[in-house]
Structure formats: structure tokens, C-alpha cells
Amino acid sequence: MRAPGAISLGAFEERASAPELVGYAIGHPWRGDPPGLWREVPAAPEARGGPAGSSGATYALLHDLCVSPAARGSGLGKALGSAWLRAAREARHSRFQLVAVSRREGFWERLGFRASADDGLQGRVGACHGEGATAMHATWEEVEPAVRSAIPTDGSLA
Numbered sequence: 001m002r003a004p005g006a007i008s009l010g011a012f013e014e015r016a017s018a019p020e021l022v023g024y025a026i027g028h029p030w031r032g033d034p035p036g037l038w039r040e041v042p043a044a045p046e047a048r049g050g051p052a053g054s055s056g057a058t059y060a061l062l063h064d065l066c067v068s069p070a071a072r073g074s075g076l077g078k079a080l081g082s083a084w085l086r087a088a089r090e091a092r093h094s095r096f097q098l099v100a101v102s103r104r105e106g107f108w109e110r111l112g113f114r115a116s117a118d119d120g121l122q123g124r125v126g127a128c129h130g131e132g133a134t135a136m137h138a139t140w141e142e143v144e145p146a147v148r149s150a151i152p153t154d155g156s157l158a
Contacts, residue, residue, distance in 0.1 A: 005029045007060070007087045011067075011076055023067040023076045025084035027098075030061040033124055034099050034135065059137070060093035075150075081111055082150035085143050094140045099125055103132040111150075112143035 006028045012019040062084060067077045085096060100108050105115060113136040116122060125135045 005091070007084060007091065009080060009083055009087065011071075011080055013071070021068075022071040023065075023080050025062065025065040025080045027060055027062040027064075027084060027088065029059075029093070030097070031058040033121060034061055034097060035063075059095035059097045060088040060091070062088075062096060062098040065098075077107065078111065078146075078150050081108075082143075082147040085111070085140075085147050089140050089147075095137065096139075096143065097135065097137045099129050100134045100136050101129055101132065105134050105136065108136050111138075111146045113138040114142075 006026065008026045009024060010021055011023040013022045062081070065077060065081055065084070067074075067080070088096060096113070098108065098113065100113075105113075116135040116137055118135070121135050125133050
């Protein structure tokens with residue numbers, strides 16, 4: 001993602017021929033409801049909220065976190081999510097939002113997120129992202145304990 005203010009992280013596993021991507025997390029500043037599936041995210045900062053503290057961005061949206069099947073269960077998802085949250089915090093964001101899909105709310109709750117109480121938002125998210133999708137949000141104070149426990153102080157994931 002090359003949009004201004006975007007935060008993109010990748011995790012690679014060393015292979016004999018070349019490193020292999022085993023997970024990634026991407027997101028960007030945003031305001032309003034999370035964008036729908038298969039919709040282009042505007043590149044202009046003012047159209048999608050701009051950098052934190054300008055153009056009305058109200059939170060950092062974690063757009064996607066994916067871990068390859070071979071790396072699932074290794075703790076990589078928690079490490080990538082935590083590293084992304086820390087990077088967003090370093091970019092001066094203190095509020096975060098995401099859409100948990102495939103009934104993965106428990107994973108995000110362990111990182112400090114909670115489901116939005118806005119039934120209208122939940123209805124719009126479910127209609128766009130499908131059954132089992134939940135809009136979730138958190139503040140830095142809510143995610144900080146999990147982030148600190150997931151990432152060593154040197155910032156490494158290993």
C-alpha cells in the first residue's frame with residue numbers, strides 16, 4: 001500500500017532460494033466507517049482522513065492482517081498485529097479500528113479490541129464483509145499491555 005500515511009509490515013521466512021512472505025499487516029489513517037470490500041482506498045490524504053492530526057483522520061484502520069497457513073499457530077499474527085499497532089502509535093495514532101472477519105473477534109479481544117456497540121455500523125459491516133464480520137475498535141491504552149508483551153523492547157519479532 002503506497003497511500004500517504006500507510007503502515008505496511010511483512011514477515012519473511014528464509015528459504016534456500018529466496019525469502020518467503022509468511023505474513024503481513026497493512027493499514028492507513030481513516031475517518032468514518034471502514035471502507036467496504038473491493039473498494040478502492042482513495043490515495044488523496046484528504047479523501048481518507050490524511051495523516052494523524054490533519055485533514056480529519058480519526059483513527060488508524062488496520063485494513064488487513066494475514067498469516068500463511070504454514071505459520072499459523074506460531075504467534076506470528078499476534079506479533080504482526082502488535083508491531084503494526086506500535087508503528088501506528090509511533091505515527092501519533094491513539095485510536096484504532098478494524099473489521100474482524102471469519103468470527104475472529106477473540107483474537108482481537110486478546111489484543112485489547114472490543115466490538116463496536118453501534119448496531120447500525122455492525123449492520124453495514126456485516127452486509128459488506130459477510131456473516132461473522134464485526135467492527136472493532138480500541139485505544140492505545142487498551143492495546144498497550146498486549147503490544148508490550150508481544151514484542152521485545154528491541155522491536156524484533158524473533
